[in-house]
Amino acid sequence: MPESSRTIRVAVLKGGPDAEHEVSLRSGAEVAKALRTFGDLEVLEQVVDRPSVEDLRALGVDVVFPALHGPFGEGGPLQDRLEEAGIPYVGCGPDASRLGMDKLACKRRVASRGVPVLEDDHLIEGVPSRLEPPVVVKPIDDGSSVGVRLCRTAAEFAAARRDLHPRFKRLMAERMVRGREITVGILDGHALPLVEIVPAVEFYDYEAKYLRDDTRYVVEPALPAGITDACRRHAVAAFEAVGGRDLARIDFLVDADGPWFLEVNTMPGMTDHSLLPKAAARVGCSMPALGRLLVDRALARSTSVGAAPRRVLRPV
Numbered sequence: 140m141p142e143s144s145r146t147i148r149v150a151v152l153k154g155g156p157d158a159e160h161e162v163s164l165r166s167g168a169e170v171a172k173a174l175r176t177f178g179d180l181e182v183l184e185q186v187v188d189r190p191s192v193e194d195l196r197a198l199g200v201d202v203v204f205p206a207l208h209g210p211f212g213e214g215g216p217l218q219d220r221l222e223e224a225g226i227p228y229v230g231c232g233p234d235a236s237r238l239g240m241d242k243l244a245c246k247r248r249v250a251s252r253g254v255p256v257l258e259d260d261h262l263i264e265g266v267p268s269r270l271e272p273p274v275v276v277k278p279i280d281d282g283s284s285v286g287v288r289l290c291r292t293a294a295e296f297a298a299a300r301r302d303l304h305p306r307f308k309r310l311m312a313e314r315m316v317r318g319r320e321i322t323v324g325i326l327d328g329h330a331l332p333l334v335e336i337v338p339a340v341e342f343y344d345y346e347a348k349y350l351r352d353d354t355r356y357v358v359e360p361a362l363p364a365g366i367t368d369a370c371r372r373h374a375v376a377a378f379e380a381v382g383g384r385d386l387a388r389i390d391f392l393v394d395a396d397g398p399w400f401l402e403v404n405t406m407p408g409m410t411d412h413s414l415l416p417k418a419a420a421r422v423g424c425s426m427p428a429l430g431r432l433l434v435d436r437a438l439a440r441s442t443s444v445g446a447a448p449r450r451v452l453r454p455v
Contacts, residue, residue, distance in 0.1 A: 146181050148200040149174055149434055152217075154186040157209025157391035158285045166409035167206035169416075173430040174204070180434070190217070195224040202437050203228040204430070206409055210280050210293060213406040214240030227441035229417045229433045231405040235382040239405035240280045241313055245381060246400065252380045254373045254400045257392075262310040265290040269448055270312045272296050279309035289315065318394035321360070323374035324407065325387045326429070326434065332420035335360035354416065358421050362393065383437050386414050 142415045151174065153167020154160055164186070171184040183200060189211060195203070203226050207213055215237035221228045229238065238245050250256045261279075268274075276299045277287045286307055295310075303310055305396055320338075322332035335432045339353035345356035362370075374389035381387075381403055388407035391398040407415040409426075 143317055146179055147202065147434075147438070148165050148181045148183065149202050149204060149372040150183045150185055150198045150200040151204045151206055152185055152187050152190070152212070153206050154188065155207040155209060155212040155217075156188050157207075157213075158281060159208035161208055162408055162410065163208050163212065165411075166208070166413070169331050169409045169411065169426065170204055170206050170430050171414075173425075173427040174434065176427045177431060180431075190220065191221050192224045195220055195226060198226075200226065200361045200433055202206055202226065202441070204434060204437075205230060205406065208406060208408065210240055214280060214288070215403075231384045231387070231439045232258040232382070235384065237405040238381045238388070239383075240403050242277070242279050245307075246405055249377045249380045249400055249403070252376045254376050254380070255397065255399050257316065259313045261305075262306040262312055268296070268312050270314060273315040275315050276300065276303060276310060276312050278303070280389055281307065282384045291315075316392055316399060318392040318399070319360075319362075321362075321391045321393050321398065322414050323370050323389045323391070324391065324418040325374060325378045325383065326375045326415070326419060328375070328378070328383075330374050331441050332359045332416065332421045333362075333367055333370055333416050336414070347367065347390065355413075356364055356417055358417055366398060372396060373400060375427050381405070385433055386415065404452055412453075 145268040151167050153163045166183060171182050174180050174182045183198060194450050205212055205217055207226055208219060209218060217231045217412060218233040218236045222233060238248060245258045246259065260268045261267055262322060271329060272293055273291045275287060277288055286303055289403065290296040292300050320336040322334050335357040337355040337357060370391055377389050377400060378387050388404040390401040392401060407413060409416060416426050416429060
């Protein structure tokens, strides 16, 4: 346990205004439950919408764990407000959060570091795409597969665009490949064991991620020679390219040509279905230890809590 002579007040923020509100409620509940196992932590579990700087200061806490997913809570605005409020918090800073949320800008940055990415196109309403099906159409700045469509034909592509353009400000298309879905958690700058996602349905959508119980998750899957190392190497490069901090989850598709980077999640889910906690558990870092590590990392960036440096827990 970190060396401390006083109680540390931690606010776990959950909910938020974005499409992933329900997922965030579950993530926040799991984080709060984990942190309450430590006697020196006083945990405030707070459902929020768009808290102002004044709202954040009024919490009266030493550190914030923002278990929020989506453009506001994960994409920079909340991080801006926490910076202005002067409260240390878990996760990426504002710039990295914005970059991670913008799938197109993130792909450009990551590709500049030599990480392989699939061909894509920024879709402008009324303008023909330069990509031909099969493609995947997705919002540029949302997560949890919200609004994602698989389009094998021109008719499906056109229908997806008709439906999605009015609902999302920015859309993209990406070349569709058939492959294995692999994710790599990053914790404190290091790659965790790979996890393969094996959905019972064709597409790993929101329901498969959070509502169904028939999706299988294989930790440390058997992959062709060199692929595991390539995924780990590319994941760390992507994390560093966006300026990541504390934690992230990097998603890939693996086909015969190797791993293809899909996106960076700067605040991965922390539910009982979530992948980063599964990977951390494989290396001996339980959910309480994971939550504590992240809180201690945030506190270590602040000089406002005690004079002595705090010992940071690391997975074994």
